[in-house]
Amino acid sequence: MPLVRITVPRGMSEVQRGALGRSVHQALVDVANVPAEDRFQVIEELPPENLSFSSSYLGLAHEGPMVFVQVTLNAGRSVEVKKALYARIAEGVHAACGARREDVIVSLLEVARENWSFGGGSMSYPPASG
Amino acid sequence: MPLVRITVPRGMSEVQRGALGRSVHQALVDVANVPAEDRFQVIEELPPENLSFSSSYLGLAHEGPMVFVQVTLNAGRSVEVKKALYARIAEGVHAACGARREDVIVSLLEVARENWSFGGGSMSYPPASG
Amino acid sequence: MPLVRITVPRGMSEVQRGALGRSVHQALVDVANVPAEDRFQVIEELPPENLSFSSSYLGLAHEGPMVFVQVTLNAGRSVEVKKALYARIAEGVHAACGARREDVIVSLLEVARENWSFGGGSMSYPPASG
Numbered sequence: 427m428p429l430v431r432i433t434v435p436r437g438m439s440e441v442q443r444g445a446l447g448r449s450v451h452q453a454l455v456d457v458a459n460v461p462a463e464d465r466f467q468v469i470e471e472l473p474p475e476n477l478s479f480s481s482s483y484l485g486l487a488h489e490g491p492m493v494f495v496q497v498t499l500n501a502g503r504s505v506e507v508k509k510a511l512y513a514r515i516a517e518g519v520h521a522a523c524g525a526r527r528e529d530v531i532v533s534l535l536e537v538a539r540e541n542w543s544f545g546g547g548s549m550s551y552p553p554a555s556g
Numbered sequence: 557m558p559l560v561r562i563t564v565p566r567g568m569s570e571v572q573r574g575a576l577g578r579s580v581h582q583a584l585v586d587v588a589n590v591p592a593e594d595r596f597q598v599i600e601e602l603p604p605e606n607l608s609f610s611s612s613y614l615g616l617a618h619e620g621p622m623v624f625v626q627v628t629l630n631a632g633r634s635v636e637v638k639k640a641l642y643a644r645i646a647e648g649v650h651a652a653c654g655a656r657r658e659d660v661i662v663s664l665l666e667v668a669r670e671n672w673s674f675g676g677g678s679m680s681y682p683p684a685s686g
Numbered sequence: 687m688p689l690v691r692i693t694v695p696r697g698m699s700e701v702q703r704g705a706l707g708r709s710v711h712q713a714l715v716d717v718a719n720v721p722a723e724d725r726f727q728v729i730e731e732l733p734p735e736n737l738s739f740s741s742s743y744l745g746l747a748h749e750g751p752m753v754f755v756q757v758t759l760n761a762g763r764s765v766e767v768k769k770a771l772y773a774r775i776a777e778g779v780h781a782a783c784g785a786r787r788e789d790v791i792v793s794l795l796e797v798a799r800e801n802w803s804f805g806g807g808s809m810s811y812p813p814a815s816g
Contacts, residue, residue: 429624429663433728440605447608466661467608468563468624470600470730475700478707478727486805494689494728496758498626498663505800509809516807527806531726533689533758534801540635541664545616546657547646549639559754559793570735577738596791597738598693598754600730628756628793670765671794675746676787677776679769 427542427550428454428499430467434523435474435491442523443469449518450495457510458503466544479529486528493525494533500551501536508534557672557680558584558629560597564653565604565621572653573599579648580625587640588633596674609659616658623655624663630681631666638664687802687810688714688759690727694783695734695751702783703729709778710755717770718763726804739789746788753785754793760811761796768794 430450434443447467454460479488495515503511516527539551560580564573577597584590609618625645633641646657669681690710694703707727714720739748755775763771776787799811 429626429661443606451608461613463610463613465608465610466622466624468600468602469606469608470602470728471606472728472730476703476729476731478711478725478729480723480725483721483723483804484810488805492726494726496689498665505809505813508800509812512803512809513807516803516805530803530805530807531689532803533797535665535758535795535797536801537663537665540638541666543642543646543660543662544613545618545646545660547643547660549635549642550614552639553635559756559791573736581738591743593740593743595738595740596752596754598730598732599736599738600732601736628795665795667793667795670768671796673772673776673790673792674743675748675776675790677773677790679765679772680744682769683765 427464427544428460428466428497431470431496432467433470433472433477433494433496435477436471438471438523445522446493446519449522450515453511453514453518454497457514458499458507488529489526490529491525492529492531493519493523494531495519496533496535498535498537500539557594557674558590558596558627561600561626562597563600563602563607563624563626565607566601568601568653575652576623576649579652580645583641583644583648584627587644588629588637618659619656620659621655622659622661623649623653624661625649626663626665628665628667630669687724687804688720688726688757691730691756692727693730693732693737693754693756695737696731698731698783705782706753706779709782710775713771713774713778714757717774718759718767748789749786750789751785752789752791753779753783754791755779756793756795758795758797760799
């Protein structure tokens with residue numbers, strides 16, 4: 427159910443991009459109760475000058491290149507789960523492609539369970555009464 | 557009011573991409589009460605290896621290439637409307653570009669009506685009291 | 687905290703793209719209480735034929751090229767703030783790159799404060815009780 431969009435500066439190798447995608451998925455599986463076979467990801471490569479960032483925010487220094495991870499997922503994860511997820515994603519992205527942990531930005535978009543079709547034109551998680 | 561993002565693997569013809577966009581819009585018009593003249597879409601083409609997917613999830617086999625359709629729209633469509641929308645989008649995308657219905661993923665992002673400006677710097681759907 | 691995605695037709699100069707990004711950020715700072723050092727943006731350039739739009743909607747004529755600005759931000763801005771934000775973004779984008787104000791589309795995605803990590807694997811705005 428998550429749809430994951432990972433935005434990276436152009437220039438990463440295909441091996442790095444593959445490792446990056448796997449690491450984010452593994453974080454979701456390990457921490458946020460996402461099934462292993464529920465992997466849907468888009469990796470978007472942009473020119474570095476098209477990824478803007480502040481050099482410092484909230485006491486964290488950013489050097490770039492940034493890696494943006496935007497995860498659309500069902501609402502309901504607890505604050506504790508989200509905290510653990512951020513930590514695991516930053517760690518995994520760092521290990522996968524060498525980006526500094528400080529340069530990994532995560533954004534969650536929470537949606538209702540009925541807001542997904544994972545193929546076949548059917549609603550993937552219909553309400554119990556539906 | 558919807559803003560539709562369609563993500564496809566590189567290699568579709570311009571004719572296919574055009575048909576794809578029209579089919580998704582028509583589904584929204586026919587099923588989800590979207591005005592015909594309310595069409596705003598982005599078609600994003602990515603290298604096939606940048607579109608990750610599980611080979612099977614929820615009993616559906618995915619072969620790829622995947623087509624991801626993410627629709628930002630006003631909250632409030634019923635479960636029944638959403639179900640009909642998924643079916644129509646999968647059917648239309650299949651007809652437009654030959655993608656398997658099983659490989660069409662739809663994600664809805666619901667927002668408040670006040671969250672749009674469709675040009676001119678004005679709020680498109682201000683609250684009645686506003 | 688906002689994560690801003692600006693989608694433009696291919697062909698803008700790097701100078702224009704830079705001005706565009708700065709103008710949207712400045713609108714957020716001036717109108718929506720975003721800290722100056724809280725700038726995170728993605729500028730996406732697509733072939734013009736991949737940006738679809740209606741020639742007229744809600745009494746506004748669209749000529750293109752369109753500029754789509756999708757802002758993920760914390761929930762809670764008032765209707766009045768959003769109205770002012772739309773006006774400032776349209777004005778700024780026009781000044782930055784020459785796009786017609788009518789051709790600037792803004793979409794807001796509101797999220798919970800706990801839905802962000804701006805680096806270091808930590809939750810950027812943990813709840814007071816967290």
